[in-house]
Amino acid sequence: MPTIRVKADGDAALETRDVHVHYDDAEAIKGITMEIPRNRVVALIGPSGCGKSTLLRCFNRMNDLVPAARVTGEVLFQGENLYADHVDPVEVRRRIGMVFQKPNPFPKSIYDNVAFGPRLYGRPKDLDDIVERSLRQAALWDEVKDRLGHNALGLSGGQQQRLCIARALAVTPEVLLMDEPASALDPIATAKIEELIQELVEHYTIVIVTHNMQQAARVSHFTAYLYLGDLVEYDVTDTIFTAPNEKHTEDYVTGRFG
Amino acid sequence: MSGKRHYLEAPPELIARRRRGKVFQGLCLAATLVGVVTLVVLLADILVDGVKWLSPTFFTEFPSRLPARAGIKSALYGTVWLMGLVALISFPLGVAAAVWLEEYARKGWLQTAIQTNIANLAGVPSIVYGILGLAIFVRWMFAITGGRSVISGALTISLLVLPILIIAGQEAIRAVPRSIREASYGLGATKWQTVRHHVLPNAMPGILTGTILALSRAIGETAPLIMIGALTFIAFVPDSPRDQFTVLSIQVYNWASRPQDDFRGLAAAAIIVLLVLLLSMNALAIWLRNRYRKEW
Numbered sequence: 001m002p003t004i005r006v007k008a009d010g011d012a013a014l015e016t017r018d019v020h021v022h023y024d025d026a027e028a029i030k031g032i033t034m035e036i037p038r039n040r041v042v043a044l045i046g047p048s049g050c051g052k053s054t055l056l057r058c059f060n061r062m063n064d065l066v067p068a069a070r071v072t073g074e075v076l077f078q079g080e081n082l083y084a085d086h087v088d089p090v091e092v093r094r095r096i097g098m099v100f101q102k103p104n105p106f107p108k109s110i111y112d113n114v115a116f117g118p119r120l121y122g123r124p125k126d127l128d129d130i131v132e133r134s135l136r137q138a139a140l141w142d143e144v145k146d147r148l149g150h151n152a153l154g155l156s157g158g159q160q161q162r163l164c165i166a167r168a169l170a171v172t173p174e175v176l177l178m179d180e181p182a183s184a185l186d187p188i189a190t191a192k193i194e195e196l197i198q199e200l201v202e203h204y205t206i207v208i209v210t211h212n213m214q215q216a217a218r219v220s221h222f223t224a225y226l227y228l229g230d231l232v233e234y235d236v237t238d239t240i241f242t243a244p245n246e247k248h249t250e251d252y253v254t255g256r257f258g
Numbered sequence: 259m260s261g262k263r264h265y266l267e268a269p270p271e272l273i274a275r276r277r278r279g280k281v282f283q284g285l286c287l288a289a290t291l292v293g294v295v296t297l298v299v300l301l302a303d304i305l306v307d308g309v310k311w312l313s314p315t316f317f318t319e320f321p322s323r324l325p326a327r328a329g330i331k332s333a334l335y336g337t338v339w340l341m342g343l344v345a346l347i348s349f350p351l352g353v354a355a356a357v358w359l360e361e362y363a364r365k366g367w368l369q370t371a372i373q374t375n376i377a378n379l380a381g382v383p384s385i386v387y388g389i390l391g392l393a394i395f396v397r398w399m400f401a402i403t404g405g406r407s408v409i410s411g412a413l414t415i416s417l418l419v420l421p422i423l424i425i426a427g428q429e430a431i432r433a434v435p436r437s438i439r440e441a442s443y444g445l446g447a448t449k450w451q452t453v454r455h456h457v458l459p460n461a462m463p464g465i466l467t468g469t470i471l472a473l474s475r476a477i478g479e480t481a482p483l484i485m486i487g488a489l490t491f492i493a494f495v496p497d498s499p500r501d502q503f504t505v506l507s508i509q510v511y512n513w514a515s516r517p518q519d520d521f522r523g524l525a526a527a528a529i530i531v532l533l534v535l536l537l538s539m540n541a542l543a544i545w546l547r548n549r550y551r552k553e554w
Contacts, residue, residue: 065443067365094446104437106456116455117445164441171445 003233003245006042006222008035012076013175013205014059014096019073021054021063021229028054030229031073036175041197041206043220043237045213047252050226052209056177058082059207060096061089077175094121097173101180103160105152105167110135110144113152113163117171130170138166139196158189165196176200178208182215194219213253217241225249301533308526316527320493321509325520330528333509335495336408336488337477337535340505343412344476348419349469353458355420356427356465361453380421387418388485396486404500406487411503414482419472426468430461463550470543474536480507506532 008015014036021029029051036042044052054063061082063069075082082092094117105113114131118124131148135141140162144155152163161181168176178197182190197206197219210216216223217237224234225244233240233249244250251257263269268276319329363369391414395403403410434457442452458465483505491512492504506528513525 060444062440062444065440090443090446090448093444098440098444100437100440100444102437104435104441106438106441107460116442116447120445120447120451167441167445 002231003235003249004034004231005235005239005245006035006037006224008037011038012036013038014207015074015076016055016058017074017076019055019058019071019075021051021058022070022072023066024068028229029058032226032231034224034231034234036205036207037222038205039201039203040222041201041208041220043216043223044207044209044226045211045216045223045252046226046232047257048211049228051229052226053179055226056179056207056209059175059177060093060098062093062098064089094171095173096175096177097168097171098177099161099164099168099179099181102184103157103164105155105160105163107151107153109149110152110155110163111148114166114170117167120171134166134170135163137169137200138162139192139199140166156189158185158192161185161189161193162196165193165200169200173204175205175207178206180209180211183211190215213241225252227252304526304529304533307523308528308530311523311527312530316524317531321491321512325518325524328513328521328524330506330509330531332492332495333504333506333528334531336492336503337505337507337532339408339496339499339503340412340415341473341477343409343499344415344419345469345473347412347416348423348472351416352420352423352469352472353427353465355424356431357453357458359424360428360431361449361457376421376424380425383481384418384479385481385485387414388482390414390417391482391486406489406502407500408496408503409499410486411483411488411505412499414486415476415479418479418482419476422472422475423469426472427461427465430464430468431457433464434460463546467543467547470539470546474539474543477536477539478507478532480505480511483508484511506535 012035015034017033019029019032020027032055044055046052054069057063058071058075059077059082063071071083073083077092077096080087106116108116111131114134115127118127118130124130132141132145135144140159143159144150144163152160155163161184165176165181182193185193194215197208200206208216208220220237222234223237223240225232225240225246225248227248233244233246235245239245240249241253244253315327316329317334318331319327320331321333322328359369359373363372391410395410395413396405399410403413438456438460439452442456447455488508489502489504492502494501496503510525510528510532513521513528516522
């Protein structure tokens with residue numbers, strides 16, 4: 001039995017109930033039940049192939065885009081099952097934003113990158129304000145305010161990733177999912193992203209997948225350790241890294257394997 | 259005995275091995291030259307025969323029994339009409355089909371069957387399309403197409419280039435990275451919004467290149483057009499899609515089969531015009547490809 005000591009006390013941003021994910025015949029997630037407390041950072045850690053990215057993608061139905069993937073169980077958001085028949089995945093993704101492993105700005109201007117999301121729903125009149133606010137929230141405004149019309153591909157990797165965060169924030173999601181957001185960045189850019197995560201959590205709930213255990217320790221309130229599709233341990237981050245309950249967790253966080 | 263040889267010097271056995279390598283290299287070069295030299299000789303021959311016939315009147319006169327007064331006006335107009343209509347017909351159809359196959363079709367037996375069919379259709383001899391065009395566009399749809407008209411020809415050639423265009427379009431669409439699609443979907447874009455704003459704009463240079471290359475293949479097609487009854491001798495230019503027409507390749511065919519030397523010169527001149535058109539289209543395709551080459 002896994003050790004799960006994180007309870008949202010009725011204030012969960014997200015909640016999974018016995019979630020399984022199959023890719024064709026292979027079971028990538030083997031029944032995970034957990035709660036993500038609101039306005040907290042939850043880190044998902046574990047060795048490659050443990051299912052942490054797959055689990056993250058269950059939270060905004062990104063797995064729908066993989067034809068072979070099949071999700072069973074429930075993922076509750078505002079008390080509503082994301083996988084219920086009446087739910088439209090497009091609406092889910094508007095509420096639950098995502099930042100990807102590799103910065104993936106559109107080959108368009110910086111402005112158009114941020115404005116793309118809001119424009120999807122209509123023609124917002126205060127688009128300039130939305131773009132500025134989002135770029136400020138992503139701590140990128142000062143660096144790009146004079147060249148909003150420039151192609152986003154001209155930015156550095158770290159700037160591109162903050163642009164992707166700004167782009168995700170522009171549609172005012174409630175939850176931000178981050179899939180190894182700093183793994184392609186240098187240490188300075190990584191530090192900026194981590195700083196940003198700590199500011200953003202005042203307004204958002206953040207779930208972050210990371211390979212970097214120091215990063216999980218620095219930015220998250222709670223950490224979930226996954227292994228081969230099972231949730232092994234889910235506890236306060238300090239506990240996971242200093243006094244985990246499971247031997248397996250301890251072996252992983254101390255670098256004995258993985 | 260072998261004391262004179264340096265330690266790292268090539269032994270006789272290695273020299274023999276190297277010689278075999280050289281022979282192979284030479285054979286490969288010869289194979290390359292067969293194609294290139296033949297082409298160069300052919301081009302030179304055509305240039306020699308045809309250049310002296312390339313006068314301004316050659317472009318402004320209709321074909322004539324008298325070589326000195328013969329021109330390619332009707333054929334040139336016919337080719338431009340045909341290519342324009344083929345582009346208008348095949349481009350939207352090809353792009354839409356490629357988008358459906360790449361973005362919408364569920365991977366399954368139906369998609370596989372269609373895909374296999376398209377790949378096979380790309381290799382079907384063009385005369386077969388001519389027979390199809392004759393049966394459907396000239397005869398069956400006579401009321402609409404007007405029979406042996408430029409629109410019948412354009413529809414036939416469109417069928418011919420569609421498989422090539424679809425395959426080129428699919429490749430261009432597939433080259434748009436998954437990460438761009440994910441970013442778009444991740445923001446709450448629908449499939450249509452993702453295709454409209456990201457997939458198509460980013461694939462467009464590739465699609466355009468493919469379209470031009472498909473058209474440059476079509477510009478030289480003769481057999482299917484003869485099959486559907488494009489005329490070999492025609493002394494007017496088409497005014498509407500329902501008019502009769504001829505094209506450069508048919509004009510070449512017609513002139514080249516005459517016994518008089520002068521007509522062969524005219525044929526060579528028409529070939530030069532056709533080649534210039536073809537090379538310009540290919541150059542445009544290459545320019546497009548380089549201009550919009552993306553680094554992801």
